[in-house]
Amino acid sequence: MWLPFIGFIIGVILGLLTDWRIPDEYSSYLSIAVLAAFDTLIGGIRAHLQNVYDENVFLTGFFFNIILAASLAFLGVHLGVDLYLAAVFAFGVRLFQNIAVIRRIWLAKWMEKRQKS
Amino acid sequence: MIALKRKTILHFTLIAAIIGFMLAVQFQTTKRPIVRDTRDIWELRQDLKQEQELEQQLLLEIRRNDEKIQNYEQNHLADQQTALQETVDELKKEAGLTEIRGAGLILTIAPFYPENYVGPIAYTVSPELLKRFINELNMYDAKEIAIANERITNTTAIRDVNGVTQVGNAKISSLPIQVKVISDDVTTLYNRLKVSTIYDDFVIENLQLTVSEPMSAIVIPKYYREWQIRYMEAVKAEKEES
Numbered sequence: 001m002w003l004p005f006i007g008f009i010i011g012v013i014l015g016l017l018t019d020w021r022i023p024d025e026y027s028s029y030l031s032i033a034v035l036a037a038f039d040t041l042i043g044g045i046r047a048h049l050q051n052v053y054d055e056n057v058f059l060t061g062f063f064f065n066i067i068l069a070a071s072l073a074f075l076g077v078h079l080g081v082d083l084y085l086a087a088v089f090a091f092g093v094r095l096f097q098n099i100a101v102i103r104r105i106w107l108a109k110w111m112e113k114r115q116k117s
Numbered sequence: 118m119i120a121l122k123r124k125t126i127l128h129f130t131l132i133a134a135i136i137g138f139m140l141a142v143q144f145q146t147t148k149r150p151i152v153r154d155t156r157d158i159w160e161l162r163q164d165l166k167q168e169q170e171l172e173q174q175l176l177l178e179i180r181r182n183d184e185k186i187q188n189y190e191q192n193h194l195a196d197q198q199t200a201l202q203e204t205v206d207e208l209k210k211e212a213g214l215t216e217i218r219g220a221g222l223i224l225t226i227a228p229f230y231p232e233n234y235v236g237p238i239a240y241t242v243s244p245e246l247l248k249r250f251i252n253e254l255n256m257y258d259a260k261e262i263a264i265a266n267e268r269i270t271n272t273t274a275i276r277d278v279n280g281v282t283q284v285g286n287a288k289i290s291s292l293p294i295q296v297k298v299i300s301d302d303v304t305t306l307y308n309r310l311k312v313s314t315i316y317d318d319f320v321i322e323n324l325q326l327t328v329s330e331p332m333s334a335i336v337i338p339k340y341y342r343e344w345q346i347r348y349m350e351a352v353k354a355e356k357e358e359s
Contacts, residue, residue, distance in 0.1 A: 003126050003127075003129070003130045004126065004129040004130045004132075004133040005133070006130070007129070007130035007131065007132075007133040007134040007137070008133040008134065008136065008137040009137065010134055010137065011133065011134035011135060011136065011137025011138040011139075011140075011141065012137040012138070012140060012141045013137075013141075014134075014137075014138055014141070015137065015138040015139070015140065015141020015142045015144075015145070016141045016144075016145065018142075019145065020142050020145065021142070021145055021146050022142060022143070022146045024146075027143065027146045027147065030139060030142065030143045030146065031143055033139060034136065034139045034140055034143055037132065037135065037136045037139060038136060040132070041129070041132055041133065041136060044129065044132070045129075048125070053125065055124070055125065055128065058128065058132075059128060062132055
């Protein structure tokens with residue numbers, strides 16, 4: 001259960017240690033990729049809690065979403081429209097929805113537990 | 118089921134690690150690198166000198182103002198009036214409301230054409246050139262400047278009005294014009310002007326700048342218009358409590 005957190009921390013440490021920097025013009029791509037990744041992760045947790053989790057969906061969703069978001073941002077830059085905002089909006093809304101679902105499931109579980117005891 | 122679960126957790130861990138990595142990189146990207154101070158010892162010295170000069174100047178000003186305050190406080194009512202009058206006179210002088218005499222130079226700006234010149238003839242001096250010229254003069258420690266008998270004050274505007282340059286309220290529509298400059302150290306001003314590159318700038322506009330020999334008495338007229346004071350008003354005199 002704690003392994004993902006440890007993985008997250010390891011990732012952060014690795015990122016800080018490697019001292020990588022992305023050129024300024026690409027930082028928006030990375031930020032949107034981070035958002036997409038978060039969305040997928042939270043979505044995966046929700047699916048897991050709802051017992052509809054599918055590995056293939058999760059893994060392909062992760063990479064596909066990142067690539068899609070980045071290419072949308074790329075297209076936006078070349079069209080002169082801030083298209084990445086569309087991705088930010090979509091991911092943002094979904095993130096909130098998924099988190100709300102997760103919260104409800106946890107709440108329900110907790111209530112159940114309390115009624116039992 | 119347990120094997121699947123373990124695999125799932127592994128995947129989650131992997132994804133979380135990737136997210137963490139991306140976050141860290143993004144964080145490092147947005148965190149601006151600290152701007153390094155790359156001044157070498159001479160630049161540092163120069164900056165230090167500049168600051169010291171500023172300090173000196175400020176201290177001098179503070180001392181002068183302190184003296185003034187002391188004057189106000191020490192002297193009696195009658196003397197207070199004279200002290201105030203002195204200040205007013207001083208300020209008037211600073212604002213350019215008094216005629217000034219002193220040693221200085223007379224510079225003449227005249228048209229300048231090479232032989233068998235064909236082309237437009239200059240009737241006026243462009244505002245940009247005049248501004249540059251005034252900056253140059255101020256750089257060489259000119260104290261007071263008058264262009265075509267128009268006193269240059271802190272608020273004198275030099276601008277283009279329908280193709281004719283206007284200095285304050287005087288139009289410069291015919292050449293040559295005279296520029297009078299007063300300085301505390303005329304010889305230095307003269308020498309510096311001699312080697313200045315401003316002549317070339319004038320020649321580009323088909324104008325020639327000639328500098329007179331240093332003169333001991335030059336009169337610079339006062340600013341003869343009313344000052345427009347918009348953001349200040351006189352304080353009503355309060356009754357003195359005796």
